[in-house]
Amino acid sequence: AQTVTQSQPEMSVQEAETVTLSCTYDTSESDYYLFWYKQPPSRQMILVIRQEAYKQQNATENRFSVNFQKAAKSFSLKISDSQLGDAAMYFCAYRSWLNFGNEKLTFGTGTRLTIIP
């Protein structure tokens, strides 16, 4: 079974600075997807960024980028130029490539990110 570990329960960053959230995972599979989801207070969880394991290039979405280290089974999220609206709980998640038609995600415990004005 796959596991996802987020070792930072809480992080804080000054507005406009850069912060990196850590995520490690364990799997015996060679093909899979990794995700970062954001959950603002009292709001829906929304997808921030997705990485396919077969792609060597790190995914980027505007101010959000990942550092995907497949051999180390590490998948960190970097948020550049942090904004107050980035304050949320961030979840790292794993999905097997084999789950065709079944988005069964394995989540980490989350990292609560606070933005300091």
Add this chain to the structure above:
Amino acid sequence: EPEVTQTPSHQVTQMGQEVILRCVPISNHLYFYWYRQILGQKVEFLVSFYNNEISEKSEIFDDQFSVERPDGSNFTLKIRSTKLEDSAMYFCASLFSGGNTGELFFGEGSRLTVL
């Protein structure tokens, strides 16, 4: 923008009572899910549902749990006889199409408190 909606946002119930949590997925989505998060713990997969039947369920999803899509729009999670350990946030999610590029859309969650 279309979104997944869940009701109630918070429900308090007595142990042993039946609870129904309701979800309205995005209208053209075909796959439906329930996840839950016990306070301070991981978000856990409960069940996936497609073509009017369960496609996969976790070991958490025992005989006390059931899901149905009674009218083509709602997707419900029923807990027949609630236990204290069922207290959690329950998230509904939906997906337009299966495959390897699908993005799950989540609702805001229903917080269940069992006393």
